[in-house]
Amino acid sequence: MKHTISVLVENEFGVLSRVSGLFSGRGFNIESLSVAPTLDPDTSRMTIVTRGDDRILEQINKQLNKLISTIKVVDFTGEDFVSRELALIKVSTEAETRAEVLRVVDIFRAKVVDVTARSYTVEITGAPAKVDALLELLRPMGIKEIVRSGPVVIGRGSKGVAG
């Protein structure tokens, strides 16, 4: 089962490799990982999407907590949370598809952020499923390049991770 975990860590030398090394060393899977400092410049927040059964997730949670650099771990699975991902998609454009690309972009409330004679670069923000859906529709027109940020999540209302 897919789990989305927020990890607050000390923003210090080598902390990313401690977390990613823990996952690779123990055979845990990382589907995506994003990291950036929080309001407190000494603290970074990671969002990790992983898969595993209950036993594996319990170990992931405990092993992350065991790292000296880890301040807090929250598994959002089963909680009410907002998940957003950013993607930049470079789509080839022929004369006959330009209008169609723009229509699709419009429907998804995405934006064209760069235009050349042969391509549009589309920016979309949304739940990962929305990004997937846009990609599906753009694929037949010829996607030249794509970059996704991986989701970042935040709890709804009072649910969350202080720091």
Add this chain to the structure above:
Amino acid sequence: MKKTGSQILLECLKLEGVEKVFGYPGGAVINIYDDLFDSEIQHILNRHEQAAVHAADGYARATGKVGVVIATSGPGATNTVTGIATAYMDSIPMVIISGQVPTPLIGNDAFQEADMVGITRPCTKHNYLVQDIKDLPRMMKEAFYIARTGRPGPVLIDFPKDIQVASMKFSYPDSVNLRGYKPTVAGNIRQIEKAVKMILGTKKPVLYVGGGIALSNASEELLKLAEMAKIPVTTTLMAMSAFPQGHPLALGMLGMHGTYYANMAVTDCDLLIAVGARFDDRVTGRIDAFAKKAKVIHIDIDPTSIKKNVPVDLPIVGDIKNVLNTLIAKMHERDNEVTELKAATADWLAGVEDWKKTHPMTYRQSKTVIKPQYVIEKIRELTDDDAIIATEVGQHQMWTAQFFRFSQPRTFLTSGGLGTMGFGLPAALGAQVAFPDRQVVDISGDGSFQMNSQELATLVQYRLPVKIAILNNNFLGMVRQWQQLFFDKRYSQTCMELPIDFVKLAEAYGATGLSTDKPEEVESVIRKALDTPGPVIMEFRVDREENVMPMVPSGKGIHEMVLAS
């Protein structure tokens, strides 16, 4: 007054109470060694950085203090890795200082540069790269705190050369403030009360105890609990000296080479109380057959150990000494029920006693060839109760665990988790540094001994009277045993064909060498070695194809052990 980085390092060591360090100099730590020249800290010059780490490890296991190692950058530092991994697997408190190239050169593939923070990340509890001299006192304080608290472990500080010569005004922090590190020491009282209830309701309890008992100095509490409720105790390799093996409640070791009665008791029990043990695969055998009739209580300071390998009915996270003390106090509040418990478990104990009688730990004695188990029994008989015994890894290690009958805590030093050949000699050396007046014996095999035999030089130089018993079968015996049993006696690369003259080897280093292949001379050789000042090698040319029995073949449950024929 300003101090340099290397002076501050030594100042921090002194403030942490460090009296002895083990190490090996080199270009990237030459400033530290220059300051050591005038320091009251004693430095032991090992002959290999791996051995320096094992020596610090042996020192830590024997004393409970933090072992300290200094090694230079690059190859010096990478040589420490096996030692660090050994300490990490067995949760031994240690601080390793590795030299590093100057900070402007880091990442440039400079001479003798290695990314030690990267290399040791998975085998240290934590590690640091000192990038600014201002951070050094805090990092030192944290390193010692992290190494010795919670589940102990090694911490590495990678110390670039330019920071060693930089200077600043020194002050040592009074306390550490680590947001992400707050080990749970006291067990949850409601969980402990539940444990009392489970124990009082059992008919067939077993205590399964591991290295955590030794690390937490909880041997006394364990004995108290076992005796008050009459619960038999089986010990893992890491805990053999944490419970007196001559005690009527002692079941000896369990697992792959465990006793018949320990393995049967665990298989048949209705309550398994795991204390400071981690359900290692060498202990459990086939996991779904392990203690399957039992409810499981698991007491451990490390939450990751709980439910990692087996389901647990009642977890208690906390320091073992602390939890056991509370548990014992709570049991005392219900003394009447404890008396009833003893009546309820009488049949169980009688049954366990029967297993002990029908299947004792034994071997076939011989008049013509030395049996390795006999040597171990004789060493036990002729040494003091507080003698410290180190082993290497292999058959001799298992025989020592099976036959030595340890009686005092912290007297058995062995590499359990990682299984590091070459550990015993330097570990014995470290223990002898800590206790110059106690008997220290390294029980070894001919294979393992040769993995760190250069430490004979260190023993002789520092007049450390470690006695080394080499059970020489000219084989890598444990692998040979597997090849005999599971690979049709195809002894691929396990025969150590070149006979080594261990007597001459000892003499070459200025130590004493003794050798025999006669059973009737075993006792006199041991006596002579113990009476000889300085380090002594005792070579016993033993039965070459003796096997460690009982044995649980891999993939089998521990009740399916193969017994000695």
